[in-house]
Amino acid sequence: MGAARDGPALPPHNAKGAVRELCAALDDCVNVCPVLFGVWLFELAGAYHDDAMMTATQVLVQAQRTSNAGDLVAGNISEGVSRLHLGAVERARSVLQRLLIAIAV
Numbered sequence: 001m002g003a004a005r006d007g008p009a010l011p012p013h014n015a016k017g018a019v020r021e022l023c024a025a026l027d028d029c030v031n032v033c034p035v036l037f038g039v040w041l042f043e044l045a046g047a048y049h050d051d052a053m054m055t056a057t058q059v060l061v062q063a064q065r066t067s068n069a070g071d072l073v074a075g076n077i078s079e080g081v082s083r084l085h086l087g088a089v090e091r092a093r094s095v096l097q098r099l100l101i102a103i104a105v
Contacts, residue, residue, distance in 0.1 A: 022077065033062050033071035040078045053082040073103060 022035075036059045043052035060075030076099040083092035 028057060033059055033066070033068065033074055037074045037078060038063065040082075044078075044081065049082065049085045052078070056082040073099065076102075 036055055040052055040055040040059060043049075045057055056075065056078035059071070059078050063071035063075040076095055080092045080099065082094035083089075083095060
């Protein structure tokens, strides 16, 4: 279980490296946030919470570079939820409240 047909499943850190390599090869870092958000979801669902927090940070950094509203929502959601899962409840709350204020405008 957990292995792909053609070999073992990639650990999350390899997936993030593959995302960066693909974006560099295509010269397309605008579309990296949705892919990283998918990696974050995988890590969160697999209880790789430390990895998920690192990926959430990458999503947010990329979103801030592009200033894309959807990417910024994804970055803040992933950061807030990851902090919640790591037990940083107050920090998670402030991140999620900031997000709610931003999207209410």
